Amino acid sequence: MTALSLRGIEKSFSGNPILKGVSLDAGPGEFIALVGPSGCGKSTLLRILAGLESADAGEIMLGDRDLSPMPAADRNIAMVFQSYALYPHLTAAQNIAVPLIMRKLTRAQRLPLIGPLMPSQRKAVAAIKRDVREMAVSLKIDHLLDRKPGQMSGGQRQRVALGRAMVRRPSVFLMDEPLSNLDANLRVHARGEIVELHRRAGVPTLYVTHDQAEALSMADRVAVMIGGSMLQLASPQVIYDDPAHIEVARFIGQPRINLFPSQVGADGTIALGDIRVGLPRETVAAGTSVTIGIRPEFVSVSRSGQQGLPARIGRVEFLGSEIILYCRLDAIGETVVAKLSPAEGAGLAAGMPVRLEFSADQLFVFAEDGRRLPSTPVDAAISLETARG
Amino acid sequence: MADAIAAALPVVRKPARSAAERQEARAALVLSLPAMVLLFVFILLPVAVVILFGFTDYELGYAGFRFVGFDNYTELFTDRTFRRSLWNTTVYTAIVAPISIFMALGLAMLIESENIGRSFFRTAYFLPVASLLVAMATVWQYLFHPTIGPINALLALGGLPGPNWLGASMSVLYSLSIIGIWQSVGFNLVLFLAGLTAIPRELYQAAHVDGARSAFDRCRLVTWPMLGPTTLFVTTISIINAVKVFETVKTLTEGGPNKASEVLLFTIYQEGFVYLKVGYASAMTVVFLAILVVLMFLQYRVQDKQVHYS
Amino acid sequence: MNAQTFTLGRAVRLSVLIFGAAIFLAPYVFMISTAGKAQSDIFSSSLSLIPQHWSYVQNFAKALTRVSMTRLLFNGVAVCALIFVFQVMIAIPCAYAMAKLKFRAARLMMMLVMLGLLVPIHATALPLYVAFDRLAVLNSYFALVAPFTISVFGIFLFLQFFRAIPDDLIHAARLDGMSELGIIGRVIVPNAWPAVTAFAIFSVVAHWNDLYWPLIVVSNQTYATPPLGLLYFRAAEAGDDYGALMAATLIITTPLVAAFLLAQKRFVEGITMTGLKG
Structure with a gap:
């Protein structure tokens, strides 16, 4: 009513x-x-x-x-x-x-x-x-x-x-x-x-x-x-x-959502570091430009290990209940913002090399005109299989 | 004056005053000294002297003078010319001030609600304020001319008899009032326009939402009260300016015919500077000053009662 | 709410405004038209605006020869300029001291200023005339200018304006090593420019138009200001030679009206700001 x-x-x-x-x-x-x-x-x-x-x-x-x-x-x-x-x-x-x-x-x-x-x-x-x-x-x-x-x-x-x-x-x-x-x-x-x-x-x-x-x-x-x-x-x-x-994703959320330009691969998936997300083939052709968005709280940071994208901490903002990290992704020259709890962020300082990981099921994919595209996380191993086959 | 200031000042010993403060006070005195000396010489002292003269029979050209107490004032109230002059000034003010205020207010509201030609109308109505009044009075004399003047020519076209505007004792004060209104509307209009543009537009919108359906309701709820301070100010100025009417009288009628346009300042001018009866004219001047003081006092009183708008 | 929708109301509004404007402008139209009419035209057809015999040249020639118009205009400009310069030079330091410096006489001075605001030249004219007569300075620029060198209203206006200038600006200037006069010249005046122009307009309009005081202290053409000169011209022009009279008024009104038309916005702002005293 x-x-x-x-x-x-x-x-x-x-x-x-x-x-x-x-x-x-x-x-x-x-x-x-x-x-x-x-x-x-x-x-x-x-x-x-x-x-x-x-x-x-x-x-x-x-x-x-x-x-x-x-x-x-x-x-x-x-x-x-x-x-x-x-x-x-x-x-x-x-x-x-x-x-x-x-x-x-x-x-x-x-x-x-x-x-x-x-x-x-x-x-x-x-x-x-x-x-x-x-x-x-x-x-x-x-x-x-x-x-x-x-x-x-x-x-x-x-x-x-x-x-x-x-x-x-x-x-x-x-x-x-x-x-x-x-x-x-x-x-x-x-x-x-x-x-x-x-x-x-x-x-x-x-x-x-x-x-x-x-x-x-x-x-x-x-x-x-x-x-x-x-x-x-x-x-x-x-x-x-x-x-x-x-625009909704960009306007709502503090700190702002991370956005990366990307392209749909030949297999209809998009890769971001180690993770891949699949898009329905009927809506998006291979090679189209899209934007990937991920909220700062779904970026995890580790100081060691081989998983994730290599980055360097640019700036640390301590806000009491949380810590905001501004990390430089050397490979693509983008800045990624991560929101951590004080426990997770303990000991991190500007200049340190870190690895960034993203939760695949929290990625948003947007078409060139800004519309949201439905996406599903693809297991890396499986997607490798599909690529071979 | 300088002595008076010095006497009122730092002689009192207060150890709290630092050297810097003393220096600042000294600088302030030096900076304001010229103004204060001139204020004393050209305003305060002459006012005191006028009040003093008012109690004497001083006439310019004669050697000495005597103090005559309130003789001048008692004479004033039996002086038919002076009484005529006070009455004429009152009538003139009673015509010119209200009409020029309400006309200006009405025109300002019309101009404000109209989106084309704003600056043209403002210019047209304001032009008389920027024009030399003595000169424009001369033009009005031509317009009012009983035989060759355009106004009577126009009336004749409509079959109406034209009055002898400035020449007849019946109509002369009204003719002068017309010139006075013409000359002062633009000034008031500009002040009202400024007052109107200062009213926040959200107040009108609030009035709409609150149910003020007609323009009259919104005017009563928003425009009129919000213009209150401007209106009070314009009213005082208009009355004072009307009381000070002189130029048109001196240029066009010299108080005539038959004293029908004697006004206060003109009478003072005649007595003081033509007949050189300084003492008597001073008493008139004191009356004139008293009128101004009362008007200002009334304005302060009304202003005090008004709200302190944020 | 849209002005465009109420076409009838709008038509009424516009016609009232136009009719009013026509009446207010009529004296100017007749002044310009009559200044070009020959004596016979004036007597026969007062309502036609276009002169039948163009007599602008004769009328203006008459106006210029009977009274020295250049002399009048020069006196007007000189007197107004002198008055304005003195007023500003005397009022600004005083207003600055009262607004921004701490000293004990400030309250008393404020009272005197408020008192002074009440007193027009008409009230002080008699003693000043007597004094100027004794000093034998009547008929001089000094007599025309001196009483107006102090503008209480100017002090009042600048005082209001200076109060709005932040104290920090003055403190910064002092730390930079400026003297009080230096602060006035380099910090206060440049920031108070709107007030200065507004006051200039107010002062010039008031003194260009003033008849009362010049009439009292000046009795010959050498020092006559425009309004006074026009009075002389009227006296010299016996009868109804309105053509020449209108030509003279046209010459004398033009400078200030032209200044107004050129700098309308400034004028209106200035009048709105100074709004006080006529």
């Missing part, structure tokens, strides 16, 4: 395509993170969904309602802005009340001086005040209600912005990098809070970020957007363990 669905959204600004037919479905209560480098179109997508910009093509469905022709004010979509966009002249309480006032009071009731004279205005205003207070209590900002944004810290402003977005019980929640203006400690803390608030609100949430750690740690599913296209939409585990595209 889908609560929110985007179909083939396209948008270009003065001839430059920003979104190239993006589609996305979100279930009820699902938290989806839109992640990608800056300029990939993720914020534009959010703005189109909110109704702040119009798409050139495509449709937006909320349940069975088509949102595309509706103005932002009618969509019942709430948004938390990167700068929070709090009204600087209003107190926290007034800021949170704005969406309620705009929706629950008639234009006449909203007028200054005359408004309070309108029938039932008092009751409506009292109800709004109650809602605002409840919201503030649940966000633990009830002591800030009389302050103006200028008198609040970044974290407090962020909570007020969340309160303003949630108070009217929207049917969709949009967040545009809401944590990017907070300092690092607060950011990690706020992640947990937002996830918790989301669970309580139970509405589909689209969360834009350029921080992969935020995306992977908070979302039910992660959508990776690069260059105006959505390359993969899947659970965080799948995005990491099974990237569908070379």
Whole structure:
């Protein structure tokens, strides 16, 4: 069942395509993170969904309602802005009340001086005040209600912005990098809070970020957007363990995935050091260029032995719980990054010769256009047999 | 002045002051000395002297003068010319300031929401600010001319009787107001445009999302409050500039006809520099200064009540 | 939200703007047109913009001979230039000291500056006139320039601007062995260039247009500034010779208007920044 669905959204600004037919479905209560480098179109997508910009093509469905022709004010979509966009002249309480006032009071009731004279205005205003207070209590900002944004810290402003977005019980929640203006400690803390608030609100949430750690740690599913296209939409585990595209593999993962150019051999396999992986013959012809990717944690390093590729350690980074090695592969002139536990890395220093081994079942193979190719590890002995036969 | 500063300064013995600090303070005094001396000679001292003159019967050309207490001030309030002049200045300000503020605000919002011709419109409305007012007043005199002026010629085309704009005591103040508005809109407009562009676009987007459906709602929620500081500033400046009207009156009407366009500064000029009644004109100047002080004080009060926007 | 979609609203908006601009520019159009009209044209057809008998040459000749226009323009430029140079040379060191140096008189000086901001030349004119009369310096460049050599507003503007310059920059300059004057000349002023240009525009516009003070201290054509000269010209030009009058106004308005049109962006930025005091 889908609560929110985007179909083939396209948008270009003065001839430059920003979104190239993006589609996305979100279930009820699902938290989806839109992640990608800056300029990939993720914020534009959010703005189109909110109704702040119009798409050139495509449709937006909320349940069975088509949102595309509706103005932002009618969509019942709430948004938390990167700068929070709090009204600087209003107190926290007034800021949170704005969406309620705009929706629950008639234009006449909203007028200054005359408004309070309108029938039932008092009751409506009292109800709004109650809602605002409840919201503030649940966000633990009830002591800030009389302050103006200028008198609040970044974290407090962020909570007020969340309160303003949630108070009217929207049917969709949009967040545009809401944590990017907070300092690092607060950011990690706020992640947990937002996830918790989301669970309580139970509405589909689209969360834009350029921080992969935020995306992977908070979302039910992660959508990776690069260059105006959505390359993969899947659970965080799948995005990491099974990237569908070379750009996804490159963008997600810290330190970055190792990528080596290679060519498909005559037997339809690819060799990397001692290991070989086979590709289905029907998809890839012999001689085509491909790229092999392997995550740093699947590179193992040994100081002695004959197995593996000979390399030399260029630099050692000690990060406490892990050690990052930058090794130079002399044979092909590439740098390979390896992630080791402190125990594995003990005694390694720059300049040492080492041997690198790769886990064959953790290799990714990407075609020239970036698509992932299905691959299977081939036992060296068996592949030798096939080569002879 | 130099003595005053020296007296207020390092004589107090404080052992904490290091040689470097003393040197810095000395450098600061040397650097600010010329400005402070001139400030004293050309601003503070003359103001004190004006207040002093206001209590004398000093007339230029006569040898001595007597202190006459508040005689000048009591005379002021029975002086029909001065009262007329205060009233005319008030009327002129009451017309020019509000119209030039709201016109500038409206035009600024129109220009801001329009994507073509922005710089052309800004230039067109700002041109009068950069033009010599005495010269342009002369042009307006021609435009307003009762018989050969284009404005009355235009009115005649529509079958309307043209008034004797600058020549009749009934209409002269309004004609001067038209010139005043024409001259000051561009200045306010430029300030409002700067204020409008400084409003973050995300605030408007937030207003959309929060349900502000109409442009009027968004204006009330975002534009008007965010322009608050600019509006206060523009209002003060507009009022002060209107109170200081002089050039057009001196060039076009000399206060006439029949004192219908006597304004404060023109009266001061006449009394002080034409009739050379320095003492009497000084008392008027003190009233003029008091008006400025009150206006500034009001501005500070309003500003204080306003929020500290982050 | 797209301006293009609301064509009707947009048409209304554009026509209001164009109509307003036409009214604001009308005086200039009539000035240029009338400056080329012969006396008979002016009386017979005031609404036609193209002169029937081209009389630009005669009108301009009249304007140039009755009053020495070159003299006026020269006086205007000289007075404005002198005022600006003195103002900057006096205000910048003072503003620097107040913004960046620690000394006890700073608070008192700040008060005096705020006080000075309130006082226009109209309030100090009487005593200054009396004093200049006693000193027999009326009718001189000195009389025109001296009262404006101190610009409290200039101090205020530069002070605001200098505060934004990081202290580290000044400390670095001191470590490099610069004197305080050297810091002002080589570090502060180059960094405060936007403030200096903004102030230049403000100062020149204000003093080029000022009529009040020149009218008081100058009584002959030798030292007349452009506004004053135009008053003399009007007095000399009895009757309604609007052709010559418009030619004269055209000559006198052109320099500043041309400067504005050439450096519009700077002008607008300068006015926005200085925005205070008219």
